[in-house]
Amino acid sequence: MKRLLLAALLLSGTALAQTFPDRPPRILGGFAAGGTSDLINRILAEGVFATLGHRPVVEVRTGANGFIAAAEAARSGADGYTIVQCATGVMTISPELPGANMAIDPARDLIPIANFAHSSQVMVVRQQSPFRTVADVLAAARARPGEVSYASAGIGAVSHLSGARLEQLAQVRMLHVPYRGAALGVLDVLAGRADLIITNLGDAAQQIRAGEMRLLAFADGIGSPAFPDTPQIGATVPGYAVSGWFGYCAGRGTPEAIVGRWAEAIRVAASDPVTLRRFAENGLVARYEAPAEFSRTIAADRVTWREVIQGANIRVE
Structure with missing residues (x-):
């Protein structure tokens, strides 16, 4: 019985992914329009159009160092129609920052889809x-x-x-x-x-x-x-080195097949000549990472920023 139920779930997830999306999805950004974060969201929206068949709507939800956008994505359901640019601060810094007021637990409430860009x-x-x-x-x-x-x-x-x-x-x-x-x-x-x-x-x-x-x-x-x-x-300053990445996450419970559909669309966008040209014009480079690899990047960066926070005795008052 359990095997039959699992098989049914897998088939339904696959069927859902084949028809996804049937309307324009949303890409949420947590930082002000005009910055790198917003630019990358708009480049991605154009880049995934060929794969998804719908051009995502880019929406800006500023505040709380990206957590307002992240929380909205986490609470928007698990159908894959809302994804968020999961900021480095949300995923790797705030969880290690004493006193941080987190609207959600990113490790629990967000699912890494893919990394897209490096700056x-x-x-x-x-x-x-x-x-x-x-x-x-x-x-x-x-x-x-x-x-x-x-x-x-x-x-x-x-x-x-x-x-x-x-x-x-x-x-x-x-x-x-x-x-x-x-x-x-x-x-x-x-x-x-x-x-x-x-x-x-x-x-x-x-x-x-x-x-x-x-x-x-x-x-x-x-x-x-x-x-x-x-x-x-x-x-x-010997030993100084920091870098930034721009990846995407979906809400907890989003079917693996739909996460895979988004990841494939992001992979295609990251290799598109138009994306590469626009990245180069703005000091960016493509950095595609599939869900598992992106998850490992997040985990490793949490360790790095934890060391910085503890070493500098940083906390949110």
Whole structure:
């Protein structure tokens, strides 16, 4: 009887996947429109159209470092019609952050579908800034403890932990200024209301090319062919290396067959020439990982950020 029931469930899941979707699904993003997160969602929506037969609707739900969007996806049912860009902060940082107010338990309430993109982390300042090197930033931070400010996409975001990691390894004290998304942080760096930001290259690539922002260094130990002469933060601060990824999750209980349907659509999108061109224009690279591999990436990064959080004694007050 159990075998018959299992077989029936598998057949029904397969049949469901064959007809999925019969209407446009949704892709939720947790950060402000205009940033890298939102851009990647819109590139994905175009990229999966050929496979799914429907162009997903991209919706922005900002706040709580991505948890508002993640919670909505978790509560939207298990039919696969709502997926969310499961932010690094939601999946790997907040679960390790003492005092974090999590609307959901991401390990329990979200199912990893696939990873889609990678973006190098960079330290950038506005063009008029007196800082021309990482050493300049650190010298100012040592001379004026707590005055040199760095923007972030919010408390617990990768950009926050990237700045905290710099403080920890370089033994300096800076001022953290959180925003509701990296795009807003970049704007305030441009306006001179914050001194710098360590964020995804895609968040600042256009401003760098336009000469509005100065790229001081890469943070991921890899760099980019588009900026071959740019140094690494790790060359000045040994041991420093952070990077960012952009993957997608569905709500708990979503049938494996539908998760597989989404994963295949994302795989096709990640290899599409249009996707690759748009990624290159915005400082991004394709990084497809199937559900099992993406799950391992999430688990490994939780360990990394746990070490940073504990080492810097970071908590949400």
